[in-house]
Amino acid sequence: MSPRKQPSTLFKICIKNCIDLINSACYVIEKSCPENMFHDCERQAFELKYYLMSMLPVRLFDILCSERTCCQYRGDPRVQLHVLTHPNMTVFRKCDLDNSIPQRFWVETLSNFSRLIVLDLKFICTDEILQVIGMNCPLLEEINIVSRVNICKSLFNASVLIRNVSDNGLCSIANLKHLRVLAMDPPRNERANRVGRCVSQAGIIMLVNELPYLEELKIESCDIGSTLISTVMDIGPLSLRKINCHFASAEGIKKLIKICPFLRELSVTHLSEHNKDAILEQISLSELRLNRLDLSFFSYTDSMQQLLANKGNYLTHFSLWEIDHSLTLDAVLSIGYCCPNLNSLCLMTQSKCLTIPRYFRRPKNIFTELRSLTLGNENFNIDHILTFFLDCTQFLEKLVLKYQTKTNLDDTLLHLLQKGSFSNMNYLWLDCTLDVSKEVLKQVVKTCEKLQMLTVAITDEMTDVQRYISENNLDLKLGGY
Secondary structure, three states, X not given: OOOEOOOXXXXXXXXXXXXHHHHHHHHHHHHHOOXXXXXXXXXXXXXXXXXXXXXXXXXHHHHHXXXXXXXXXXXXXXXHHHHXXXXXXXXXXXXXXXXXXXXXXXXXXXXXXXXXXXXXOOOOEOHHHHHHHHHHOOOOOEEEXXXXXXXXXXXXXXXXXEEOOOHHHHHHOOOOOOOOEEEEOOOOOOHHHHOOOOOOHHHHHHHHHHOOOOOEEEEOOOOHHHHHHHOOOOOOOOOOOEEEEEOOOHHHHHHHHHHOOOOOEEEEEOXXXXXXXXXXHHHHXXXXXXXXXXXXXXXXXXXXXXXXXXXXXXXXXXXXXXXXOOOOHHHHHHHHHHOOOOOEEEEEOXXXXXXXXXXXXXXXXXXXXXXXXXXXXXXXXXXHHHHHHHHHOOOOXXXXXXXXXOEEOHHHHHHHHHHOOOOOOOEEEEOOOEEOOHHHHHXXXXXXXXXXXXXXXXXXXXXXXXXXXXXXXXOOEEEOO
């Protein structure tokens, strides 16, 4: 049976009670001071902070501040923040309530945080705030500077998003030489030149070139690889460990590898029919020791086989979105032999050639380390393929099944449950095309002792399963679509 919900630890109870008491005290202070006496309110908040600091360890304030959302504050969040922040804190992550706080508060407050290691200012960041951070937070290793966004009406009565971080802001943090992880806005497009402040590709290139230890650059919906490849500046070698690259070319990948020789995670999406093999050959011939390789819109060719033969021993995660019906059982076996250390595998394919012969004898010592498996197809026999993989490993913890044809999965699940194949499963995601009866779902819940996340197509009958989970106090989240 899925694990039962456990009571909160004594530490969590103490943290929640502390925040409750602090919130109550802050609210009393706030309500006792009229709006035109905010400075007096600030003074009382600081007195409460110093009183707490005389009794509590400084490091506890980091935890209290990060957990403040467990008890929502009813008043002005600035009062609560005045009490829960301190000059020696190392981690600060904003919450949704902070989005309405004026910029002036952040400029004044962040100037005191000289020991910060992690800072999350998503949706509140501006150039002015970055200027303060650049001057006062030299130890930062991780930062989120996704811009505050203002919404206004244009002359044509349409909503326009105005961002507040530009290349000037990026220049301000270029001296934060310890940065390892950076999340930020995407570069502007042609229209965005007329809409407020925006960062540019040149600004991003300048910044990454100034940060010697930057390992991860997080820019939503941005092709970071192509951004680096397209620059005319002489950059690199960079310390980046993760890169996504769309619309790649063989020469572009070759240049990218030269710019980022320490890559550990590479994602390549390729849509051209002409030089996919040349891209694979560039990766295969390089000195890269990739732990994770994601390939989308590729075929399983001799070049793919050669790449895995050369680099598969380093891979712990491999993802292939295959086209051209090139994925066969022999190809799957080759992946298993070439990548003995895989703990995560994703195979998305439309291949009609992936079949398991009736009297096939499963080879030993392939896929033995798998912990996470994602399979997607509309043509293979899901019972045969799933049984093949689950017979290879006894340690699978996460299973995602994506199928495009309406299929009943009851018999397959019952067969695998009886074999004990789900003994370590804690995450099971079944596509909405996969029909599972409430009786079999109950059997899954009863049999899988570690299952904590189950996603299926929820029907009216599933209320019985939800009631069963609730009545037995199970620590299991049942989700739908």
